[in-house]
Amino acid sequence: MKSKMEISFISIAIFFTLILFLAVGSLFIIPSFQGFIDSILSEEMIGAFKLTVYTAAISSVLVMLVAIPTAYSLSRYSFPLKTIIKSILDLPMAFPEIVLGLALLMLFGNNVLGGFLEKFGIQIVFTVTGIIVAQFFVAFPFAVRILYSTFNYIDTRYEFVSRSLGYSEFETFYSVTLPLSKDGIFASGVVTIARCIGAFIAVLFLAGGTYMKTETLPITLYLNLSFGNFDMALSAGIVLVIISFIAIAVLEKYGKEKAL
Amino acid sequence: MIRLFLDIKDLSVDLEEFHLQNINLQIEEGDYQVLIGPTGSGKSVLLETIAGFYKPYHGKILLEGKNITSLNPEDRGISIVYQDYVLFPHMNVFENIAYGLKKKNNGNESSLESSVYEMAEKLKIDHLLKRDTRTLSGGEMQRTAIARSLIVEPKLLLMDEPFSAVDVNTHAHLTTLIKNVIEEYQTTCIHVTHDFNDVYNLAERVAVMKDGKILQQGTLHDVFSRPSDNFVAKFVGVHNVFQGEIIGHDKSILKIKINHDIIIHSSDVFEHYSSKKTDVMVAIRPESIIFSNEPFISSVRNQLKGVVRDMFEVGHTVWIEVQVGDVTFRGVLTPNSCESLGIKIGKEIYLSFKSLNVNLMEYHNDDYST
Numbered sequence: 001m002k003s004k005m006e007i008s009f010i011s012i013a014i015f016f017t018l019i020l021f022l023a024v025g026s027l028f029i030i031p032s033f034q035g036f037i038d039s040i041l042s043e044e045m046i047g048a049f050k051l052t053v054y055t056a057a058i059s060s061v062l063v064m065l066v067a068i069p070t071a072y073s074l075s076r077y078s079f080p081l082k083t084i085i086k087s088i089l090d091l092p093m094a095f096p097e098i099v100l101g102l103a104l105l106m107l108f109g110n111n112v113l114g115g116f117l118e119k120f121g122i123q124i125v126f127t128v129t130g131i132i133v134a135q136f137f138v139a140f141p142f143a144v145r146i147l148y149s150t151f152n153y154i155d156t157r158y159e160f161v162s163r164s165l166g167y168s169e170f171e172t173f174y175s176v177t178l179p180l181s182k183d184g185i186f187a188s189g190v191v192t193i194a195r196c197i198g199a200f201i202a203v204l205f206l207a208g209g210t211y212m213k214t215e216t217l218p219i220t221l222y223l224n225l226s227f228g229n230f231d232m233a234l235s236a237g238i239v240l241v242i243i244s245f246i247a248i249a250v251l252e253k254y255g256k257e258k259a260l
Numbered sequence: 261m262i263r264l265f266l267d268i269k270d271l272s273v274d275l276e277e278f279h280l281q282n283i284n285l286q287i288e289e290g291d292y293q294v295l296i297g298p299t300g301s302g303k304s305v306l307l308e309t310i311a312g313f314y315k316p317y318h319g320k321i322l323l324e325g326k327n328i329t330s331l332n333p334e335d336r337g338i339s340i341v342y343q344d345y346v347l348f349p350h351m352n353v354f355e356n357i358a359y360g361l362k363k364k365n366n367g368n369e370s371s372l373e374s375s376v377y378e379m380a381e382k383l384k385i386d387h388l389l390k391r392d393t394r395t396l397s398g399g400e401m402q403r404t405a406i407a408r409s410l411i412v413e414p415k416l417l418l419m420d421e422p423f424s425a426v427d428v429n430t431h432a433h434l435t436t437l438i439k440n441v442i443e444e445y446q447t448t449c450i451h452v453t454h455d456f457n458d459v460y461n462l463a464e465r466v467a468v469m470k471d472g473k474i475l476q477q478g479t480l481h482d483v484f485s486r487p488s489d490n491f492v493a494k495f496v497g498v499h500n501v502f503q504g505e506i507i508g509h510d511k512s513i514l515k516i517k518i519n520h521d522i523i524i525h526s527s528d529v530f531e532h533y534s535s536k537k538t539d540v541m542v543a544i545r546p547e548s549i550i551f552s553n554e555p556f557i558s559s560v561r562n563q564l565k566g567v568v569r570d571m572f573e574v575g576h577t578v579w580i581e582v583q584v585g586d587v588t589f590r591g592v593l594t595p596n597s598c599e600s601l602g603i604k605i606g607k608e609i610y611l612s613f614k615s616l617n618v619n620l621m622e623y624h625n626d627d628y629s630t
Contacts, residue, residue: 157346160313163333164340165360165412179350 027237039235047212048220049239055128055216056196059135063143063192068185071147072173076156092141101205104134108206130207131214138202139195143188150184151177187251194247198240217243264322265289265448266310266416271319273309280305280472283319287448287465294459295452297469298495303452306469307418310450311340323415339409343421345401347393353380353404354389360412379411382441399430406438410445417442419451423458435461456497468492485545486528486619493543493621499590500544503623505537506530513561513615516542519587525561526618539623548617549591551580551601552610561615564589568607571598578603582611 002010039045073079074086092100108114108124117124124130154177162172178185200218207214211223217236224232264286271283280302287293295303308314310321312333320329328336339360347356357376365372380386383403393401402422409417422438423431439462442449451462459466459480466484467477468491476488487493493501504518514526530540555563566584573579578598582589589611593603603609 155346157342158348160308160311160333161340161342161346161408162348162359163313164311164336164338164414165408166334166363167360168332168334171363176348180348182350 024241027234027241032231035231036235036238039232040239042232044212044215045220045232045235045239048215048217048236051128051131051214052197052216055131055135056193059132059139059196060189060192062132062136063139063196064185064189067140067143067147067188067192071144072151072177074144074148075151089141089144092137093145097138097199097201098205100137101134101202104137104202105205108133125206126208126210126214128207128214131203131216134202134206135196135199138199139192142195143192146188146191147181147184150181150188153184154180190247190251194244197243265291265324266450267322268310269320269322271306271309271316271321273305273314273316275305275314278302278305278472280309280316283474285467285474285477287450289448290446291448292442292462292464293448293450294463294466295450295469296454296456296459296466296495297475299454301469302472303469304420305472307340307420307450307452310416311338311418312336337415338418339412339414339416340418341402341405341409341420341422343424345393345398345405345425347401347404347408349394351393352389353385353391353393353396356393356404357389357407357411359408364412375411379407382444383407383437397430398426399434402426402434403437406441410441410447413445414447417447417449419449421452421454424454431455431457468495470495485617487543487621489621490541493541493619498543498545498619500542500546500549502542502587504540504542506540506620507537514620516540516618516620518542519585522564522585522587524564524618525615526620527561527615528618528620530620541621541623543619543621544589544613544617546579546590546592548613549589550612551591551593551597551603552612553601555610556612558612559614560612562618563610563612565608565610568603568605568609571603571605582609584611 070089074082074089105125106112108117108130110118114124122129124133158176158180159172162176163169167175197216198218199216200222203209203214203216204219204222209215209219209223215223217240221233221236221240224230224236266285266287268283268285271280273280278300283306285293285306295306297303305314309316312328312331316329320327322328323336323338348359351359354376357379358372361372361375362369376389377386380389383406385400385403385407388396388400388404393404396404402425406419406422423434426434435458451458453459463480465477466480466482468475468483470491476483476492478486483492484496484498487496487498490501502518504516504524506514507517507523508515510525512527514528514530516524516526518524524542526542530538550560555565564584566582566589568580569583569588570581571578573595576594577592578595580591580593580598580603582591591611593601601609
């Protein structure tokens with residue numbers, strides 16, 4: 001027989017999960033089917049989808065390329081300011097994305113780094129590059145956090161043994177550490193892609209959210225909601241939800257493989 | 261002059277929470293050196309420092325006369341085997357064994373397969389080569405780990421409690437197997453263990469560590485029969501350690517008074533002794549004590565009468581505590597001997613031990629205990 005506590009806790013879990021499910025499910029109920037088809041085939045939606053995939057692909061690859069050595073160095077090496085660097089990397093996870101967006105705008109605007117980059121013809125603010133930069137900084141701390149835990153979890157003695165068998169530090173990293181971290185790298189990659197695709201406020205601040213120019217799927221949702229175009233807004237929401245479901249399904253599959 | 265194979269000089273390592281201090285260790289080629297000491301004494305850190313995973317801030321390590329202190333681990337030719345195997349889980353048995361050899365052969369795979377097979381055959385794991393390492397038993401995993409280390413023909417093999425995670429039967433079998441393979445390859449070894457059976461079965465030389473220092477090193481006989489201090493004595497099973505005073509000598513035999521009224525004789529050489537009275541620590545191994553119901557005439561210099569205070573079984577032996585004056589001596593017998601002598605608590609009994617078996621150690625104030 002189930003205890004009172006067990007029944008109460010399970011009831012809470014079921015009730016709130018059901019509400020969340022209904023909220024997500026309601027996205028699929030409200031628009032008319034024709035309206036949904038028209039919306040997803042519209043030039044704006046296709047453009048936003050392409051831009052989202054394009055920018056998220058680039059930013060995700062960049063995030064992983066930078067996050068792997070960052071997380072590894074935090075996990076394995078001792079160096080000055082390590083604790084401070086770790087805290088700074090954790091900050092964006094704690095404060096709202098709107099603050100990150102504002103901070104990036106201040107950095108890449110004309111005042112600080114932006115002015116310097118502009119001398120070399122690199123424009124960040126209100127450009128597609130700005131979308132990639134915003135997505136990068138939204139996802140980067142999450143990727144580092146997952147990879148940091150992954151590397152910490154791997155016994156350093158695997159690396160010791162490899163080196164004692166003649167492999168250099170980098171060869172060991174490549175042939176032992178990376179293969180042993182593949183689950184964590186994969187999970188981190190999935191989260192990174194999801195964060196990059198879903199990045200909204202930081203993208204809006206840095207890239208401007210200009211119609212058909214710097215318009216990613218979350219921006220499409222926002223712009224069309226502002227104009228009262230519910231079919232487009234909800235369709236953009238549905239596309240984002242589908243992408244998220246795919247990401248979760250892949251993650252689930254990875255989880256099952258790991259359990260085996 | 262014999263050139264040392266491994267010569268560690270004044271080695272000190274700082275790992276913040278742990279320090280190795282002024283380690284000196286000398287090993288000749290082909291030696292089987294065993295490191296013993298309580299948990300946390302620094303045995304594993306010493307192995308990993310020799311392998312190059314930790315950088316010492318003082319001292320040096322010479323291997324075959326070459327200073328390897330600042331060499332990277334991969335350039336030292338030193339392999340390491342851990343207690344919990346540390347087999348690469350993303351590789352099968354074959355790939356694990358072949359891992360180091362592949363690098364050593366520089367990608368040349370022609371002889372790789374036959375070498376792996378040959379090594380696996382020696383360690384009796386040739387039927388497991390295609391197996392996932394996670395499906396192996398403890399003994400099979402350890403044999404794979406040792407094969408992986410030996411196949412690269414290291415100059416020095418380091419083993420950190422290699423048999424402590426396997427069951428008793430496997431342990432005995434593995435000890436013999438590994439001993440034979442290591443002898444065949446003439447590999448110089450340093451083996452960390454807590455198991456005295458390993459020490460008796462494998463060690464040619466023993467070093468005792470405590471708190472990041474080597475307290476004593478020498479042959480198995482030296483360390484176990486002539487411990488250098490009270491800690492080593494207790495650690496290697498010398499349960500009779502007393503504070504005493506050298507009160508005279510008769511030729512080479514020293515006369516020692518322990519606890520006011522007990523006089524015993526030792527033929528040990530004690531360099532700190534002059535003609536004056538000298539404080540000393542006395543150590544007698546329990547196995548050296550002979551029990552008898554009557555005094556007997558023999559060459560044995562020490563014969564004491566006492567009363568059995570306690571007796572308890574440990575494995576296949578019976579430990580007997582005998583009170584002589586205020587001093588308790590501990591000896592060990594088989595249950596059969598115990599029975600035939602009719603030993604029981606409260607019985608009067610004679611203890612005899614040779615002066616040769618009374619070892620003397622320098623007296624330290626904090627060493628005193630009976």
